[in-house]
Amino acid sequence: MWREIKQLFLSFFWRRVVLIGPREYQFDYCNGNVIISNDNNKNITPLIGILDRECYFETNTTLPPVSFIEALKLKKNITPNSPFKGEKISYLQSVNSTWVLNSSVIKDDFQKSISERKLKFILPLTWLFNSREQVSEYHICDTEFVFCENNNIKSSIPINRSMGKDHATMLRSWLWENNRKGIDHVYDTDSSLNIMASGFMNLTKLQLLSVMTSNPFLTFHISWKKIVKSCLVIIFVYFLFLTALLKVSDLVLLDKKEDLITKANPIIQKRNELNKLRISYDNKLSIVSSIPLSWKAWMGIVNVKGLIIKRVVILDNKVELYAISRSSSKVLSQLNEIDDVISPTFTKPVINNRGLETFVISWEFPIKQPVIQIDEASSNE
Amino acid sequence: MNNSLKSKLLMILLSLLFLQLVFIPVYEFQNTTISKIQQNLDFISKTNSLINSENKIEIETSELQRQSESLNKYFILDDGGYDIKFQSYIEEILNKYNLSIVSKDFFTEPLNTVDDISTYYVDVGVEGDIQNLLQLLVDLSSPDQVPKIYINNLDIKSKSPKGSIVKFRADLIIKAFIIDNVRVEREN
Numbered sequence: 315m316w317r318e319i320k321q322l323f324l325s326f327f328w329r330r331v332v333l334i335g336p337r338e339y340q341f342d343y344c345n346g347n348v349i350i351s352n353d354n355n356k357n358i359t360p361l362i363g364i365l366d367r368e369c370y371f372e373t374n375t376t377l378p379p380v381s382f383i384e385a386l387k388l389k390k391n392i393t394p395n396s397p398f399k400g401e402k403i404s405y406l407q408s409v410n411s412t413w414v415l416n417s418s419v420i421k422d423d424f425q426k427s428i429s430e431r432k433l434k435f436i437l438p439l440t441w442l443f444n445s446r447e448q449v450s451e452y453h454i455c456d457t458e459f460v461f462c463e464n465n466n467i468k469s470s471i472p473i474n475r476s477m478g479k480d481h482a483t484m485l486r487s488w489l490w491e492n493n494r495k496g497i498d499h500v501y502d503t504d505s506s507l508n509i510m511a512s513g514f515m516n517l518t519k520l521q522l523l524s525v526m527t528s529n530p531f532l533t534f535h536i537s538w539k540k541i542v543k544s545c546l547v548i549i550f551v552y553f554l555f556l557t558a559l560l561k562v563s564d565l566v567l568l569d570k571k572e573d574l575i576t577k578a579n580p581i582i583q584k585r586n587e588l589n590k591l592r593i594s595y596d597n598k599l600s601i602v603s604s605i606p607l608s609w610k611a612w613m614g615i616v617n618v619k620g621l622i623i624k625r626v627v628i629l630d631n632k633v634e635l636y637a638i639s640r641s642s643s644k645v646l647s648q649l650n651e652i653d654d655v656i657s658p659t660f661t662k663p664v665i666n667n668r669g670l671e672t673f674v675i676s677w678e679f680p681i682k683q684p685v686i687q688i689d690e691a692s693s694n695e
Numbered sequence: 696m697n698n699s700l701k702s703k704l705l706m707i708l709l710s711l712l713f714l715q716l717v718f719i720p721v722y723e724f725q726n727t728t729i730s731k732i733q734q735n736l737d738f739i740s741k742t743n744s745l746i747n748s749e750n751k752i753e754i755e756t757s758e759l760q761r762q763s764e765s766l767n768k769y770f771i772l773d774d775g776g777y778d779i780k781f782q783s784y785i786e787e788i789l790n791k792y793n794l795s796i797v798s799k800d801f802f803t804e805p806l807n808t809v810d811d812i813s814t815y816y817v818d819v820g821v822e823g824d825i826q827n828l829l830q831l832l833v834d835l836s837s838p839d840q841v842p843k844i845y846i847n848n849l850d851i852k853s854k855s856p857k858g859s860i861v862k863f864r865a866d867l868i869i870k871a872f873i874i875d876n877v878r879v880e881r882e883n
Contacts, residue, residue, distance in 0.1 A: 557721055560728040567735040574742040581749045588756045595759055597810045598766040601872055608846045609832035616829070622859045628849040 370420050371396040377413040382406070385413040394419055401425050606631065606681035614655040614677055618648045631681040634661065634674060642673040654679050769843045770812060770874040777815075777873045778803065785817055785844070785869055792831040794823040797864070811875040816847065819867045825851075825860055844871040 373394050377385050385406055394402060396419040404417035611628045615635060625636035639645050642664045649658040658677035665672040771781055782801055789796055798820035805813035821828075828851075834840055851865035 564728050578742045584752050591759050595763045602769045605845050607836045609836050626851045
């Protein structure tokens with residue numbers, strides 16, 4: 315599971331890299347030699363190998379002992395006896411002092427399919443592996459191998475440079491074995507390849523594809539460098555994405571904020587009016603509720619007996635009583651028993667004149683009682 | 696110094712420059728933007744809440760206005776002649792309780808003004824029976840007595856030097872609250 319996820323994930327980022335690869339090839343087959351170069355020049359062409367025998371016809375003809383110039387003329391004039399029409403490609407090979415003309419015909423339909431993928435150069439794989447002097451496993455690394463079905467490209471196998479050698483060997487042995495059945499001239503003296511081929515000779519094309527795609531060789535080899543690079547790319551993309559997202563969100567919210575401000579302005583005015591009204595109401599209520607109950611000042615005066623009142627001064631919540639009595643202490647004790655008289659005391663020395671005492675007593679009385687209490691609860695909401 | 700080392704040093708330098716010139720400014724920009732977004736979200740949340748409470752505000756305003764108007768009866772409405780209105784009101788009340796006015800000093804400046812409600816007072820010298828004065832004080836404390844006035848200071852003496860204060864002469868400082876009638880009408 316992890317492997318599939320990893321492949322899916324990595325292929326998302328590296329697919330093009332793997333498929334195209336840093337290695338590009340220049341082929342020159344017109345003069346009968348396959349020359350492969352990875353030098354950078356204007357004729358750079360990706361290398362494509364065709365696995366399917368159905369898509370191309372391959373034959374070879376041993377030419378009479380003629381010079382190379384004559385062989386080239388013959389090469390132009392000899393037409394392969396192909397069962398289908400297509401593009402002819404051929405090259406001369408020197409074998410035992412004679413020339414062998416190797417020819418292939420690529421099916422037109424398949425050629426068209428290849429062209430649609432903008433792949434300029436097509437070469438049957440048997441050519442590659444029959445020309446070991448020029449082509450090695452190393453050369454087919456970073457190359458795309460094409461499978462086809464009904465003349466269309468069905469799938470392809472990328473061969474990564476880092477694991478390509480074993481992979482290419484496997485592919486090569488398969489091709490060798492399968493081509494030996496169809497082409498007489500295939501020869502290979504590599505005994506180790508013969509041994510290896512026995513394990514793959516009976517595989518069908520699809521089985522081979524299956525084996526190769528499940529083969530650990532095909533697992534993407536990811537170096538630490540690539541992991542770090544990819545992480546940096548992901549972080550950078552995420553960073554940019556987050557920045558853009560934040561900016562967009564900010565702008566969207568700003569628009570929404572302005573819309574809301576437009577909608578809320580009349581309501582804010584109403585709320586302000588309500589607040590003013592609350593303050594005004596609180597002030598009124600406070601003023602009305604704080605009106606003193608001035609009659610309470612008289613509670614201490616009208617309820618005391620046995621004295622002659624000469625003067626009463628009421629200032630705010632304080633009362634000063636100027637009076638004459640036979641016993642000022644009895645007056646004081648009477649005042650102490652009255653509810654609305656708070657802390658009565660003599661403010662001046664008591665003067666005793668022929669049995670009558672002249673004195674001044676002062677006290678406080680409660681003044682603040684709410685005169686009205688209307689719906690205070692609702693006003694405080 | 697070989698090329699590899701040079702490349703590495705160049706890479707490190709470029710990385711540092713990238714951090715300084717790109718990463719840190721963008722990071723700060725992100726932080727600033729996040730703060731702004733948070734503020735905007737809070738604002739939007741509060742504003743939405745305010746918009747949703749429009750009906751409640753209107754109902755509360757209407758109710759509070761009704762209650763506020765009901766309090767106006769406790770104040771003398773100033774429609775341009777508050778001094779005459781105030782004085783005549785005092786005279787009317789004192790006459791009602793058979794208290795004779797012997798002196799009168801009306802203070803034209805308000806004692807204080809809070810939210811267009813001004814407190815005025817008048818210093819009045821009166822004579823009469825103590826029973827009437829007491830009845831006046833009790834009646835003034837009744838909620839039914841509107842507009843509200845109250846006797847803030849009282850200096851009462853016996854009219855007869857040798858007797859008690861059954862018949863008295865007193866100085867009263869009477870306070871009342873006058874409200875700007877123009878504003879009241881505007882509010883209504």
